[in-house]
Amino acid sequence: GPFFFCKSSSSRHRTRTFVAMQGDGASATTKNNSDLKIPHVLTVAGSDSGAGAGIQADLKACAARGVYCSTVITAVTAQNTVGVQGVNIMPEDFVAAQLNSVLSDMQVDVVKTGMLPSTDIIKVLHQSLREFPVRALVIDPVMVSTSGDVLAGPSIVSGFRDNLLPMADIITPNIKEASALLDGMQLATVSDMYSAAKLLHCFGPRNVLVKGGDLPDSSDAVDIFFDGENFHELRSARVKTRNTHGTGCSLASCIAAELAKGSPMLSAIKVAKRFIETALDYSKDIVIGNGPQGPFDHLLRLKSTSRSCRPEAFNPSDLFLYAVTDPRMNKKWGHSITDVVKAAIEGGATIVQLREKDADTGSFLEAAQACIEICHHHRVPLLINDRIDVALACDADGVHIGQSDMPVRVARALLGPEKIIGVSCKTPEHAHQAWVDGADYIGCGGVYPTNTKENNLTVGLDGLKTVCLASKLPVVAIGGIGISNASDVMKIGVPNLKGVAVVSALFDRECVLTETKKLCAVLTEAI
């Protein structure tokens, strides 16, 4: 078709634009209802030549989260691990043209903004969002790069406050940006962050996340989330590394990606935070550039690491047939821990938990190290009951902790974002707290009376259902479950009940393999 030349109208920039049009403008593809809609984020940000932040980071973060990302470039920076050496701001009419090209043609779910270097650009974005409304708007008010270079002038603040904050579903300022948006308010403590979040909420965003990574001398990184009613403190282990360039904007693009996939806001933030922590932890020793602040690797999942024999991150369907060991039963039947674990896995166990209530630490660790080999050979996760130290020492896949064991938040800080944490819950309140604290699943019971765990309150099928309905996390049922009642348990009709955890049904038996196969058949029949 014909090619059109058009020059940028702005006198400051001689930008030649080639616009190719299809013949009569007819759409090049025909839609049919079987087309697959992929979650879609449009990022409106600056290009970072070092590719640690900006447009490049947004593309990588979205790719890592399995979401399509289109891009409107607001500026091109000459930037590296030392800082920002130059900024070339796009004329606002060309930003408008890019916005129109994407928003008029593609089904964008979420718009995420990064560097918006001029009030004119902010205004054209505001206009485009009114013309092409999207499901969610994530504003990362990039004004000062983490290397301290100012990426936007002071007039930008009113541009953000008047044109974008009222439309935002969430804004994610760091300490410096929150201060800039609040006319220089001092933020030196966590309580200042609470006040800033509340004040920023008055400008109209539905949610505010004040990121505390740069808070002076804070032990672990804490972010303050405010939704207009409730505050949440989101703590995360601080990864000691120079490779933190781009973490802020990548967090925002991960949040945008999770929202595009349909997550509610707080879940989106928690998942995004855990992903960034994982990527930072994975990248902590990577060396790119000679400056004080390197980029991190968003695409760690594409790499095969020494952990390739380790099962992937937690998959709720692993809870299907959950074998929990018991040393007294092994002793009674003359079974070794490795024999019963092998037999359970061969019989269909999808996850194993070593529950050695009274073992001394040495023999517990020995058993755990032996079982890790077996479990990882079969790509089955191995969790340790209660003992975080043993889990760390044998690099288990995670832990299961009860209400009176180590708090989940502490366990998460010790184990990091990749490990699986399960929590015993008897009530909806327990389930909610487990979710807030960042657990991966909950164990609910005892469903039926059991002799395996002394003075254990029985919650029954009703109690189990109540907890499942309240839980945002996947649930495994436990307590007195076996081949006679496993089907009843699985048929209570709640989607997040993913399986049953059993002790005596497998291990207080002469043949663990036979019993596990029978239970596996009953469960398979029931789902």
Ligand SMILES: Cc1ncc(COP(=O)(O)OP(=O)(O)O)c(N)n1
């Ligand atoms: C999957 C699963 N759910 C619950 C428990 C119970 O844990 P336990 O440590 O035996 O007892 P509490 O500490 O929860 O009181 C479990 N082990 N596994």
Ligand SMILES: Cc1ncsc1CCOP(=O)(O)O
């Ligand atoms: C560990 C635990 N948590 C609640 S009940 C229970 C014991 C389950 O053992 P069994 O499967 O033999 O009833």
Ligand SMILES: [Mg+2]
């Ligand atoms: Mg316990």
